[in-house]
Amino acid sequence: MADVGGGPVFHGPVHNSQIAWGNQEVAQHQHLGAGQALGDLQATVRALLDRLDELGLSLTDTAALRADADALMDEASSDAPDPGRLHRLYERIRTVLGVLATGAVTGAGAGAAQLAQTMLTDVQRALP
Template structure:
């Protein structure tokens, strides 16, 4: 799947800014006025279906749904073939993604790093990876990890600085 040009970081920033504004304003109240429609008389030939679960009218291929859960964890595995010559990078970035939550990055930085890593993996599974797009994604990933590698990130997990230095050198 090629990058659709969606600015994920811009959207995430917009969502944070909106949430901050909503938090500042307090509760939002919207007056609601309803009028009851007239129900058809019983036995008029009208069929009423009461569903006690999700109803899908259309294609749901690849969809995941959780219903009636307090908490849920879902995973999907998309099998993709890595373009020849990029296998080591794919393994490295996959390991990096797996270890990323343990580093101690802020939620925003972790999301940026995950997004950049996913962009790398998406690009190297294309039949002909675009070098510029791949280079930008790797640069973004190194940029997010640089403050950790330099010891600037407060609250980073023990050993995170050394891990980030190794990660950055592995992405070079």
């Protein structure tokens, strides 16, 4: 965020945020429904699993990504999901997809890289 012309400028999406600008004293309260956020996360990870074979990953990377995505789904559907574990699993998924999204995987086509980038963005946005 940069101050250009007296107001905030955001270079990218802003989600679930509150911004106070030019206030001396401010009190903000925000209540997000975790249930909906977790439902969105599960739907996004389900979409990732449905398209996993389109990424052209090695068998080892595919198996690791599938295991992490399944674990993330299990955690998100538990009675008391652990946000730390959700984020750790996301980071593991991000590591695999990130390499593909940057085009660093030999033999991966541009379509796979774009799909990986889209999946990364979708899962990150869906994290509560």
